[in-house]
Amino acid sequence: MASYSILIKGGEVLRGRKFERLDVGIKDDKIQEVGDLSGAKAELLIDASGKYVAPGFIDLTSHSDTHWTLFAFPGQESLLAQGITTILGGNCGASLAPLVKAEDIGGISKWADVREININWQSTAEFLRELEKHSLGVNFAALVGHGTLRRGVLGHESRKASREEISKLTFLLEKSLEEGAFGLSTSLAAAHARNTTAEELLSLFREVGRAGGLTKHHLRDEGKNILPAIVELISLGRQSQAKIHFSHFKLLGRQAWELFPETLALIESAREEELHLTLDVFPYARTGSLLYLLLPPWVLEGGLDKILQSLREPSRRQAILEYLKSLTLHYDQMTIASSLRDKNILGKTIEAAAQNSGLEPEELILKLLEVNELKVSIFNEVISLPHLEKLIAKEYAGLASDGVGYNLKEKPAFDLPHPRSFGAFPRALEIFCRQKEILPWPELLYKMSTFPAELLGLKDRGRVEKGAYADLVVLDPSAIESPPDYSGVMPKTKGIEWVLVNGGVAVKEGFLSPELSGRVLRRK
Known part of the structure; x- marks a missing residue:
């Protein structure tokens, strides 16, 4: 008779883009069997009757690293409570490594005052090893921030890089990719990157393309000049053969909203030409911006x-x-x-x-x-919800929070958290599946888990299969909700009943567990 650490019984299990009523047997940190496990024994039995069982959600656009909460609140409770088991950091051009000089961190960390913090790493390899010394609630993967590279090579100057400097930037990126980074992020809207040339970007994109990584972008303009911003990255993608992904894709303001059909036409035309182009969105009308x-x-x-x-x-x-x-x-x-x-x-x-x-x-x-x-x-209410509804239904769109992980018991002193940091994923399920029926449940759950895993090349996460790591969510579709609140009250997400991270119980019957089972992930 089979025996497991954890046995999830009778749930509707996500398999690809559909549900199957199956049992899931977990041994230590991995899924050992999926099927009819009648008669099997387990140390912990989870009754998932009437519930959905999905891979743990993967947040492609997280800022827990550069907001320093990955260190201040390593449990990342606000993310676990909404079913997130893996986050991708180093977004929007800012990463905590590589650092040419330790003091470069002052221009990279978004909101934390890091002047009295001892930074004991420089390379991406050293940063990831340092992070492994800490107990984390979620798995963490990292991109290399373009702005971080520029600060290391150009200092605080915002200007065109010379050919010699472009070679240095490309070398730093190549080394970081070898050390486990998943790709490159840019934010060409940021002051430090506005004078970046196509020559510089093309050199970096080609390096990522050769390594099989991902390039991920906060567009140069999300307002009335969004079309040339999209064309710029499509052109670089064609020339470099790198995968292009638009982070937190949106059109800001009514002038830009009129361009929505043209933005879709640009994206879909590029995809028809076999450019690997994807994007993610978050389910709120208000954005957080600088x-x-x-x-x-x-x-x-x-x-x-x-x-x-x-x-x-x-x-x-x-x-x-x-x-x-x-x-x-x-x-x-x-x-x-x-x-x-x-x-x-x-x-x-x-x-x-x-x-x-x-x-x-x-x-x-x-x-x-x-x-x-x-x-x-x-926070600025400048996003069209109908546009988000159209976008999330596209095959090339995934979901992300664009948020930060917090401790649910400790309110930040100088930060009014956006509700996406507490409920982006349940909110999307509540709106797009239960309320408006824009997408079937399996399709959106796929976009939250398998879609990002495939984008990052995580072959052993983002799926409920034998041999995969046991990052899992058990949710009640009838109860799922996360009402948005912009007043600073930490919203209570409902419907996420169990969350497992590498086989460890992070959420039990809707309540957080003290167990921290997250790991640092490296691109293979």
């Missing part, structure tokens, strides 16, 4: 230090104010989500905070940026 990205392009071109200089120089400051006043911005819809130093302003709109301070909204924006050394983010 406040300094509201500033004029001519200010952003010089890098972060130059931006601060511009804010302090009277004539340039006045020109920035006039630029902001020329825009049609809805300050009543912009909520201050994080700041480096002032927690009392969190949760207020720009309009309300300006009224309280006796300043014009534009003056307040510049003051916030200066006092907080540019480290201010906002």
Whole structure:
């Protein structure tokens, strides 16, 4: 008679893009058998009758590393509670390795004050080994951030790289890919990367293409200039033969919404020409973004230090104010989500905070940026939910949180967490499957697990098969929900009943377990 560590009985098990009523037998960290396991014994029996059993969700767009919560909150409880078992870090051009100099971390870490933290790694290999010394709640895989590479080679200068510098950038990337990184991420909208040339990107993309990795992108523009931003990456993908993936894909603002049909036509035309092009979305109308990205392009071109200089120089400051006043911005819809130093302003709109301070909204924006050394983010309701509904139904689209892992008992002092950090995956199931029936349950669960696993080349995760690692979710489809809350209240996700990470029980009957079974993953 077979005996298992854990036996999941009678659930509707995701097999590819359909359900089959099967039992799942787990021994130690792996799935030992899937089928009719009547009569088998186990140390732990999970009754999954009337429930769905799926591979653990894989979050392709996570910022737990650069927001430092991977170290501050290694349990990553807010992710486990929504069924996430693996996260991909190093997104949007920022990764914690490789570091040419340890002090480079100050320009990379998004919101944490890392000045008093001892950084005892430089290479990607050293970073991953350091991470392995910590107990993690989730599995962690890393990309190499393009911005991190540029800071290492160009310092804080935002300019075109010379051919010699491009060679150095490419060498650092090649070494990191050999050490286990899964690919390259870019954010060409960021101040430090705005002057990147096609020559530089092509050299890096070709290196990733040769290694069989993934290139992943925060578009240069997600607003009214989104079309050339898409064309730029499609062109580089064609020339380099690298896999292209758009992170947190969206069109920001009503002017951009009008371009939605054209964006789909561009993407689908490229795919018809056999370009490997995919994307991910998150299920919310409000996005989190950097406040300094509201500033004029001519200010952003010089890098972060130059931006601060511009804010302090009277004539340039006045020109920035006039630029902001020329825009049609809805300050009543912009909520201050994080700041480096002032927690009392969190949760207020720009309009309300300006009224309280006796300043014009534009003056307040510049003051916030200066006092907080540019480290201010906002929530802005500028995304079309109908567009997200159309996108998630596309075969080339997956789901991601674009969020951060938190401890559910400890509220961050200088950060108003976006609800996606607590419920992006259950929220998507609630809206797209149960409420609106845009997708069948198996299809969306596939997009949350197998789709990202295949994209990353994780052959032994993202599937419920014999020999795969036991990263699993048991959920109740009738109870699944995660209502969005932007007030700072940590939302309670419902319907995620059991979560296993490498065979360890992370969530038991809806409650978090103290067991931390996550691992550091390396590309093979």
